[in-house]
Amino acid sequence: MPLSRRSLLGVTGAVAASSLLPRPARSASLAKIRIGLLLPYSGTYAALGHNITDAMKLAAHEHGDKLGGREIEWVAVDDESDPAKAPANVNKLVVGEKVDILTGPVHSGVAMAMMQIVREEQTLTLVTNAGAQAVTGALCAPHVFRTSFSNWQTSYPCADVMLKAGHKKVALVFWNYGFGQESMAAFKEGFLKGGGAIVKEFPVPFPSTEFQANLSELASLKPDAVFVFFAGAGAAKFVKDYAAAGLREKIPLYGSGFLTEGVLAAQGPAAEGIQTTLHYAEALPSAANKKFREAFKKATTREADVYAVAGYDTVNLLSVALGKVKGDTAARKELIAALETARIESPRGPFRFSRAHNPVQDIYLREVKGGQQRVVSVALKDAEDPAVGCALVK
């Protein structure tokens, strides 16, 4: 667009004039609190981004759209789950928009890029999904909290579950990228410690969904059970292929909860009997969970899921902590201390933050029965991520 001299003059004039005006005093009680949302609104994880956002807004609404007495201004950026664009997107929120608090993302690769920047810029950050170990491990920081889970938490407890069920020789099938590898490492840690043996590992290139070759080999190996990591469309196809190959009745299938999360309807009867471990289950009977699920459904007409829970809890935690400091985000030390000790009624059940700022939470064993996710038991009480390499834990 060609810029005419007149409009250019107009703009510069306006800018110059505005800089002469007295700036509104940065009074914490009056200015809106700016919360950045670094989430995917397009691409593979768009549904997750929308659920997290809607749950955050639902929680805010329940607090009268105010946090610590200040009105909220949401600043959303579509991160497209693209790690390559993450530095630019994070800078847009942190440096450009100068958000008071940054939340997100879904994708672990985006989270890694985000960590580099928020560690430099010292932005108060709440990670709402990405489970990469490093966020509360090697890259942990006093001003970074995670309200969701670490990959370790979703897989390590399953080892014990399988050993208790008498499965000693187990094969692993997983998408061969960060999340899958961390998930398998955590499972192996627990499984080998408990005296189990890994028969064979099948790394499947991400995002391939051709499993026949691996299934034929699995059938010939006949392990006691199989532990897998897949999510989304890959999880739907793996579970269907596994059942169609006749393996479902013969070799029990286990996985981290993402194997059935959001794709249970697509998997249909093929998912019957699959046991998974996760820090949340739709069927949790607590009043907090029921209230949350009803409110979310009413607000969005969609069913709430594990991703929405993290978004909901994020804003509820902020509400408690900001309430304590009366909305003064400049009081960093007090605000961080308030977050560390904040307790909320989470749909997932009670949790607290570890010294590395990852939730210490119960991990549930869930089983698919009659097309529904049932809660079998608590697989690991107060599961605490080992936070390997985190300087806060020493």
Place this chain on the structure above:
Amino acid sequence: MTLSLVALQLLNGVEQGLLLFLVASGLTLVFGVLGVLNFAHGSFYMLGAYLAFWLAERTGSLLFAVLLGVPLMLLFGFLVERLAVARLYQRDHLSQVLLTYGLVLLFNELSRLLFGNDVHPVATPALLSGSFKLGEVQSWPAYRLFTSLSCLVIALLLRYVILGTRFGMRLRAGASNAEMLEVLGVDVRKLFARVFSAGVALAALAGMLAAPLTTVYPGMGESVLVISFVVVVIGGIGSVRGAFFGALLVGIADTFGKVLVPSVSSAVVYAVMAAVLIWRPRGLFGAPAEAR
């Protein structure tokens, strides 16, 4: 690895290859005859799958969905050719890539708007929901056998159409010299439109047949597109016979790559492509340079 397991893996590879052929055949036809680099081919595969999902839900049968869906996609392909692709025959490949990639983005967003981001299941037809026992633990779903046989039948049909009919003769002539064909009084515009819509219908049919196996989700065509290009290049650009053997080779290579070298299995197919190209730079059945 026992002999029976080798045989089983070979079967897995052939099965994967046959479905791949169905997608790649349309891609190679369109490129061979029209000279158009069609990035949207994977999207037509996806549209086929969504159509199967949508129609199967309404008619209650995948068979009806295919019978209704294929003519619809033929028509759709015809419209896309007339309205968009036909304007690019005189342009270079870059313009074609821009247009067809634009179509990819358009179709992906449309599928999101209409069906959301969810993964949708398509029921296997009841008649084919059984399975055969293979070995003592594994079974082979009847539906997989059915898709493999369907692909074989379509391959034979394509062979007959290309080698045994007047349309096929024109098609071959158009591939080697479209201008000369026009001089001889053949309506090349019409021929091109037909070939393009046939290519779209082949991709969509592959998507429909694969839908019960893969489930249906946005962006499902992309990985299929990449591997189809590999098949087309291995087989020789424009050669349907090449696409057939190229697809089988890719299917088998991918399967045994996963079994023998799992940690680098994603590279195996590309290594095979490189090897074929070193041996035969124009692919297995590609025309030599002077014939083009």
